[in-house]
Amino acid sequence: MWDKQKTVWFTKMHGAGNDYIYVDTSVYEISDPSSAALKWSSPHTGIGSDGLVLIEASPVADADFAMRIFNADGSEAMMCGNAARCIGKYLYDKGITDKTLIRLYTPSGIKNLLLHVTADGKVDSVTVDMQQPVLCNTRQIATPEGTMVEGIVEVSGVEFKGTFVSMGNPHFVIFTDDVLHTDINLYGNLLEHSPLFPERCNIEFSQVMKDGTVRTRVWERGSGITMACGTGACAVAVAAALTGRCGRESIISMDGGRLKIAWSEADNHVYMTGPAEFVFEGEIPNI
Numbered sequence: 643m644w645d646k647q648k649t650v651w652f653t654k655m656h657g658a659g660n661d662y663i664y665v666d667t668s669v670y671e672i673s674d675p676s677s678a679a680l681k682w683s684s685p686h687t688g689i690g691s692d693g694l695v696l697i698e699a700s701p702v703a704d705a706d707f708a709m710r711i712f713n714a715d716g717s718e719a720m721m722c723g724n725a726a727r728c729i730g731k732y733l734y735d736k737g738i739t740d741k742t743l744i745r746l747y748t749p750s751g752i753k754n755l756l757l758h759v760t761a762d763g764k765v766d767s768v769t770v771d772m773q774q775p776v777l778c779n780t781r782q783i784a785t786p787e788g789t790m791v792e793g794i795v796e797v798s799g800v801e802f803k804g805t806f807v808s809m810g811n812p813h814f815v816i817f818t819d820d821v822l823h824t825d826i827n828l829y830g831n832l833l834e835h836s837p838l839f840p841e842r843c844n845i846e847f848s849q850v851m852k853d854g855t856v857r858t859r860v861w862e863r864g865s866g867i868t869m870a871c872g873t874g875a876c877a878v879a880v881a882a883a884l885t886g887r888c889g890r891e892s893i894i895s896m897d898g899g900r901l902k903i904a905w906s907e908a909d910n911h912v913y914m915t916g917p918a919e920f921v922f923e924g925e926i927p928n929i
């Protein structure tokens with residue numbers, strides 16, 4: 643048996659297929675989360691995941707808990723929409739809180755989570771107030787104005803038209819006529835590392851389908867292709883509304899599932915609703 647002091651109990655969860663390892667740091671201290679994310683995310687020599695999420699005590703009085711998110715390459719991100727929903731389920735289903743409205747502190751501000759609980763007392767979906775999208779950020783996009791709406795970007799001799807949207811973290815949304823045949827592995831990787839994005843970037847390739855849903859495939863900064871991205875879905879919904887492709891409410895359909903996004907005219911906040919699921923739990927040597 644492993645020495646308890648040297649091991650960490652983890653929970654693997656996913657939100658629309660975007661899978662992370664969750665650790666409650668009120669029980670287990672992770673001294674080097676960046677190295678832990680890199681090591682444990684490996685599908686062959688670790689647990690396998692898109693990254694590591696720490697559930698922490700809130701550093702401020704007006705939030706209930708806090709979240710930190712590390713990509714599979716060990717880089718820390720400002721926000722993760724799918725992880726926010728999973729944290730809501732983790733806290734409620736494990737009896738850590740009985741609140742159905744949780745205030746979650748993140749590096750990009752406090753997010754309100756509204757838990758939808760079924761008759762058998764389990765959370766099956768969560769609505770997150772993702773706050774206001776930011777269309778201008780000179781740190782995240784290297785244009786003179788710090789904005790880009792339907793701008794042309796060339797990578798490896800191919801031109802893409804894209805829109806920059808920050809949901810705390812940076813996103814570049816590209817609408818295409820054939821999303822299923824776009825080489826997102828090649829172009830996502832090149833765009834992530836383009837000098838246009840000084841902090842690198844998450845890239846979404848999207849297509850509005852006949853039924854009005856927005857089929858989206860995701861290349862995430864620091865993790866590569868993922869089955870879904872919550873902040874990415876919000877960015878796609880905002881870009882689609884901004885460019886007249888959709889209204890203020892849309893369904894973003896990604897490889898691992900669908901998210902419902904509403905960009906409110908009343909408060910300019912983006913509300914994301916979607917599932918959260920447990921996968922398995924286990925014990926791993928601490929870093």
Ligand SMILES: N[C@@H](CCC[C@H](N)C(=O)O)C(=O)O
Pocket residue numbers: 660711713718719720721722723724725811812844862863864865868870871872873874
């Ligand atoms: N999958 C997440 C976003 C995770 C962070 C992202 N890769 C970044 O570096 O900004 C989501 O669901 O929002």
